[in-house]
Amino acid sequence: MLSDLKEYISTLKCDTASNLEACSMDDVLKSLANRARDLGAKYSDARYQDVRTTLIVVENGSLRSYESNRSTGVGVRVLVDGAWGLASSSITDRATLRQKVSEAVRLAKASRKLSANTELAKVRAVEKEVQLPVKIDPDDIPPDTKVKLLLDANKAAKIGPEIKNSTSRLGFLRDRRIFVSSEGAKIKTDITTSGFSQLSVAAANGSMERVPEQRSYCAGYEFIESGDWNAFARDVSQLASKVVVAPLPPPGTYPAILDPELIGLFLHEALGHASEGDLVASKESVLDGRLGSSIASESVTVYDDGNIDGGYLVPFDDEGVPKGKTTILDKGKLRGFLMSRDTATELGLEPTGNARAQSFEHKPIVRMTNVYMERGSLTFDELIKGIDYGFYIRGRGSLGGQVDVGGGTFTFRAGPSYLIEKGELKHMVRAVTLAGKVLETLKTIDAVGKDFTVTTSVFGGCGKDGQMAKVGDGGPHVRLGKLTIGGRVD
Amino acid sequence: MSELLSAAERAVKLAMKRGFDEVEVFSTKIIRREIIYRNKIEAAKTNTLAGLSIRGILNKRLGFYSVSSLDHRDVENAIDQAIKIAKANQEDPDWHALPRKYGKTQVKKTIDENIEDLGAKDLVKEVQLAVDTVQAVEPSLAITRGYISTTVHYNAIANSHGCGLERKETGAASWIAVKAGTSEEKGVSHESSQSHFWKGLKTEHIAKTVSERALKMLHAKPIQNGKANTVWRNDAFASIVDTMLAPTIAADAVQNNRSPWVGKLGQMVASENVSIIDEGKMVGGMGTRAFDDDGTPQRQVPVVEKGILRNFLYDTYTANKENRLSTGNAHRDIGTFSAAANYTRLPSPYPNNLVVEPNSTDPEEVIRETRNGLYVVETIGEWLSNPIGGDVSATVSSGFLIESGEFGRAVKGVIVTSNFFEMLKGKMDLRANDLEISGSVYAPTTQVLDMTVAGD
Numbered sequence: 001m002l003s004d005l006k007e008y009i010s011t012l013k014c015d016t017a018s019n020l021e022a023c024s025m026d027d028v029l030k031s032l033a034n035r036a037r038d039l040g041a042k043y044s045d046a047r048y049q050d051v052r053t054t055l056i057v058v059e060n061g062s063l064r065s066y067e068s069n070r071s072t073g074v075g076v077r078v079l080v081d082g083a084w085g086l087a088s089s090s091i092t093d094r095a096t097l098r099q100k101v102s103e104a105v106r107l108a109k110a111s112r113k114l115s116a117n118t119e120l121a122k123v124r125a126v127e128k129e130v131q132l133p134v135k136i137d138p139d140d141i142p143p144d145t146k147v148k149l150l151l152d153a154n155k156a157a158k159i160g161p162e163i164k165n166s167t168s169r170l171g172f173l174r175d176r177r178i179f180v181s182s183e184g185a186k187i188k189t190d191i192t193t194s195g196f197s198q199l200s201v202a203a204a205n206g207s208m209e210r211v212p213e214q215r216s217y218c219a220g221y222e223f224i225e226s227g228d229w230n231a232f233a234r235d236v237s238q239l240a241s242k243v244v245v246a247p248l249p250p251p252g253t254y255p256a257i258l259d260p261e262l263i264g265l266f267l268h269e270a271l272g273h274a275s276e277g278d279l280v281a282s283k284e285s286v287l288d289g290r291l292g293s294s295i296a297s298e299s300v301t302v303y304d305d306g307n308i309d310g311g312y313l314v315p316f317d318d319e320g321v322p323k324g325k326t327t328i329l330d331k332g333k334l335r336g337f338l339m340s341r342d343t344a345t346e347l348g349l350e351p352t353g354n355a356r357a358q359s360f361e362h363k364p365i366v367r368m369t370n371v372y373m374e375r376g377s378l379t380f381d382e383l384i385k386g387i388d389y390g391f392y393i394r395g396r397g398s399l400g401g402q403v404d405v406g407g408g409t410f411t412f413r414a415g416p417s418y419l420i421e422k423g424e425l426k427h428m429v430r431a432v433t434l435a436g437k438v439l440e441t442l443k444t445i446d447a448v449g450k451d452f453t454v455t456t457s458v459f460g461g462c463g464k465d466g467q468m469a470k471v472g473d474g475g476p477h478v479r480l481g482k483l484t485i486g487g488r489v490d
Numbered sequence: 491m492s493e494l495l496s497a498a499e500r501a502v503k504l505a506m507k508r509g510f511d512e513v514e515v516f517s518t519k520i521i522r523r524e525i526i527y528r529n530k531i532e533a534a535k536t537n538t539l540a541g542l543s544i545r546g547i548l549n550k551r552l553g554f555y556s557v558s559s560l561d562h563r564d565v566e567n568a569i570d571q572a573i574k575i576a577k578a579n580q581e582d583p584d585w586h587a588l589p590r591k592y593g594k595t596q597v598k599k600t601i602d603e604n605i606e607d608l609g610a611k612d613l614v615k616e617v618q619l620a621v622d623t624v625q626a627v628e629p630s631l632a633i634t635r636g637y638i639s640t641t642v643h644y645n646a647i648a649n650s651h652g653c654g655l656e657r658k659e660t661g662a663a664s665w666i667a668v669k670a671g672t673s674e675e676k677g678v679s680h681e682s683s684q685s686h687f688w689k690g691l692k693t694e695h696i697a698k699t700v701s702e703r704a705l706k707m708l709h710a711k712p713i714q715n716g717k718a719n720t721v722w723r724n725d726a727f728a729s730i731v732d733t734m735l736a737p738t739i740a741a742d743a744v745q746n747n748r749s750p751w752v753g754k755l756g757q758m759v760a761s762e763n764v765s766i767i768d769e770g771k772m773v774g775g776m777g778t779r780a781f782d783d784d785g786t787p788q789r790q791v792p793v794v795e796k797g798i799l800r801n802f803l804y805d806t807y808t809a810n811k812e813n814r815l816s817t818g819n820a821h822r823d824i825g826t827f828s829a830a831a832n833y834t835r836l837p838s839p840y841p842n843n844l845v846v847e848p849n850s851t852d853p854e855e856v857i858r859e860t861r862n863g864l865y866v867v868e869t870i871g872e873w874l875s876n877p878i879g880g881d882v883s884a885t886v887s888s889g890f891l892i893e894s895g896e897f898g899r900a901v902k903g904v905i906v907t908s909n910f911f912e913m914l915k916g917k918m919d920l921r922a923n924d925l926e927i928s929g930s931v932y933a934p935t936t937q938v939l940d941m942t943v944a945g946d
Contacts, residue, residue: 059746060746060747062580062582062583062584063579063580063582065552065554065836066552066553066554066575066579067554067556067834067835067836068554068555068556068571068575069543069555069556069557069558069834070555070556070557070558070568071541071557071558071834072558072559073539073558083531083533083534084532084533084534085533085534085535086533086534086535086536087535087536087537088535088536088537088538089537089538089539090538090539090540090541090558090559091538091540091559091560091561096538100536100538103536104536106610107534107535107536107610108534110534110609110610110611110614111525111531111533111534111610111614113614114527114530114531114614114617114618114621115530115531116528116530116531116532117530118532142578143574143575143578143579144578144579144580147578147579147580151580164747164748165746165747165748167746167748199748201747201748201878207879207880208750208878208879208880209876209878209879210748210876210878210879244879248881251715251905251907251942251943251944252715252944253715253944253945253946279634282528282632282634282635282669283632283634283669283673284632284634284635284667284669284676284678286673286676288673289673290673361537361539363526363533363535399874400874401871401874402870402871402873402874402885403870404678404868404870404887404902405678406634406667406669406676406677406678407676407677407678407707407710407887407888407902407903408676408903409870409885409887409902409903410870411870411871411874411885411905412871412874413871413874413883430879430881431876431881433871433874433883433884433885433905433907434905435871435885435903435904435905435944436903437903465526465635465637466637484712484903484904484905484944484945485905485944486883486885486905486906486907486942486944
């Protein structure tokens with residue numbers, strides 16, 4: 001569905017009630033950017049955002065909550081003598097917003113003495129509107145229809161007395177943004193995401209285990225209608241009831257196969273963050289100084305792509321720069337970093353459209369969009385054949401991960417996984433924690449599968465510097481020679 | 491009466507006119523200032539955010555809608571949406587009623603009356619202090635990320651039973667990351683300081699601490715697989731307790747069977763030496779508020795008393811379900827991330843200031859007594875541990891060997907694991923006296939015996 005969008009540029013017209021407000025907002029934003037220039041800003045931009053979210057939760061057969069929110073606001077950003085000043089407000093009358101421009105300029109001037117002398121890389125000022133095609137607006141579906149779907153799925157997950165808790169959720173996000181700059185850029189985006197999630201808790205032999213799992217897609221309610229959520233919820237419960245009696249693996253460092261979900265998480269934590277331009281510019285990243293050098297085997301090619309089926313759609317960043325496809329690793333060689341306009345100047349590279357802000361009130365900072373590995377040529381059987389003793393690490397039921405970019409240590413939590421012995425899959429092991437050092441682990445990738453999946457989540461995202469961003473990730477099945485697995489010695 | 495409380499009361503009246511049986515409105519205003527810096531200032535920022543939520547009940551059916559505005563037209567629209575949701579909703583057999591009485595308690599040191607008068611120059615001066623402190627330790631050190639912020643947070647709550655309350659809190663935060671070394675070998679360290687008071691920030695102290703530690707972390711390596719006795723620095727251990735205990739002692743988790751503590755009330759769940767209390771009125775505590783997000787006064791709740799599980803934490807809804815009183819633990823900030831404002835969520839129970847009771851030992855004495863092991867200073871991924879199954883795991887991003895009771899070489903990149911239920915029952919009995927005001931969970935420096943280490 002997303003691939004259709006490449007050629008799809010819609011025109012938002014000021015002919016419906018819902019668009020009227022957004023349309024007149026263009027002029028407001030333009031006047032704010034101009035006012036900043038009059039007050040002495042060399043560059044300024046203004047961002048308007050209108051976000052609608054709905055989260056519906058059914059737990060153990062009853063509706064626990066149905067929360068809907070609409071958040072709107074304006075943020076202005078001004079560059080005065082190389083210093084950034086930002087001011088934002090959810091109160092959007094003209095007087096308040098004019099006041100905010102003055103505050104932003106005042107803040108920038110106050111920090112001039114210690115300022116980083118920021119300079120923006122040149123970009124073409126673009127005027128464009130991108131609306132994700134949505135067949136069924138989730139807001140048009142009556143609340144009781146959504147609740148009924150959840151109640152049914154929640155019941156389906158109660159597969160036996162061992163399932164102590166079943167929590168099913170529907171989530172919807174519509175994020176509309178307008179960006180206007182003093183350079184003449186004007187970008188409008190309108191992205192809708194829908195998703196279902198299931199958490200099942202199983203108990204047996206005096207122990208308990210939980211398995212969370214979700215599916216999301218950049219689309220309207222048609223995505224929910226296209227899925228069999230009863231079967232999905234039942235599968236999660238079956239996994240929970242199996243894993244609660246599974247053993248923990250012995251701790252140590254082993255070869256492993258990561259499935260597409262987990263290779264995505266691994267790349268996000270181990271490579272994606274380290275390739276963020278702000279962390280490279282500050283020399284915090286372990287990839288600082290390594291551009292052009294070989295940091296992984298030839299089988300590894302990794303992209304950050306704003307428009308990949310299954311991922312979160314980012315046609316433009318919050319500086320009005322188009323987000324295309326950025327090559328991070330090409331056949332093992334470090335080819336690119338993710339850039340904002342100011343980090344591009346600092347590092348002497350080109351902006352890549354990766355300056356993203358959680359909302360109108362946040363400063364755009366360098367963020368990933370969808371990081372994934374290009375597929376290779378091997379089947380799963382060929383990947384597993386080479387492993388004498390190791391683990392098949394699965395993403396279903398995974399909780400996420402974290403990286404210490406400077407120290408170069410990453411970690412993530414897998415879902416229920418499997419032992420591999422003499423090239424064959426053996427018994428299930430409990431959800432495990434994995435860790436490694438970025439540069440060492442990348443080098444141990446020795447075989448890449450030929451399947452391919454990218455996923456995103458309406459429920460979660462990536463946290464950095466106090467901001468949450470919607471991201472996607474994925475790739476094929478991949479074999480790593482060495483990964484540290486936390487377990488238990490009895 | 492503030493603009494915020496009158497906006498809430500107006501919205502309650504409007505919503506009642508539309509036909510709800512009961513209505514509650516929770517409103518918020520946040521003013522935040524922040525400076526983001528590295529060795530130089532990256533940006534100076536200010537935000538104003540205001541909004542409210544409507545919780546309306548119609549024939550035991552709940553409608554909830556929130557909007558980032560106090561404007562009459564937006565509030566009317568929010569009420570329409572809430573009505574629409576309530577009408578389509580399923581009846582909640584557990585719905586009892588909104589509170590008929592709100593209450594407020596006396597709390598100390600939660601408001602810095604001077605924080606609003608601070609100018610950008612004061613924040614810039616604090617950044618300069620951080621930069622100078624780091625440079626004084628070693629000129630080659632670099633601040634890779636840092637921020638200084640102040641927040642003023644106003645909340646009001648009103649309902650159709652004629653109740654109305656408002657509160658204000660202030661906050662200041664300082665966070666810094668420092669790097670030592672070159673692109674070939676790096677040492678990195680992070681520290682933060684939080685307080686309700688601008689003068690309570692310890693920017694100079696944390697800048698010095700991270701600088702010295704980053705230098706030591708330059709040559710950090712993993713250690714061998716096996717078992718080790720460990721000592722956890724207070725903040726790092728608090729984070730484990732936050733992950734493992736905070737979500738599972740909440741009454742909704744217990745009522746819905748997603749807590750390992752179901753049926754364990756009154757039982758010995760920890761060694762006699764362990765007491766854990768939720769101190770809702772802790773002087774200067776970061777979770778201290780005059781009333782919770784339901785309008786109930788906060789108080790002290792013993793959770794584990796000398797090893798015995800005594801209480802769970804309740805908001806009004808979960809308390810009504812068991813026909814008992816709320817413990818003043820309603821929160822609307824759970825499951826949100828950073829700036830997502832509290833008015834956008836329904837209340838659910840959560841700790842206010844959860845405290846693992848300290849002992850009288852000095853932290854240095856805990857290290858000496860441990861003799862040989864691992865001192866854990868900073869971890870990543872500890873929040874991925876499993877509070878339901880009890881598996882604790884964390885990846886050490888900054889730590890030191892303990893050799894003959896003294897600090898040895900730096901350690902990073904190992905996974906340490908244990909079982910939380912076993913930890914409570916005798917593996918964490920040796921604790922120090924160094925409780926610090928930081929987040930909403932507090933623990934002293936704590937020895938954890940016999941952890942599994944996955945390393946080289």
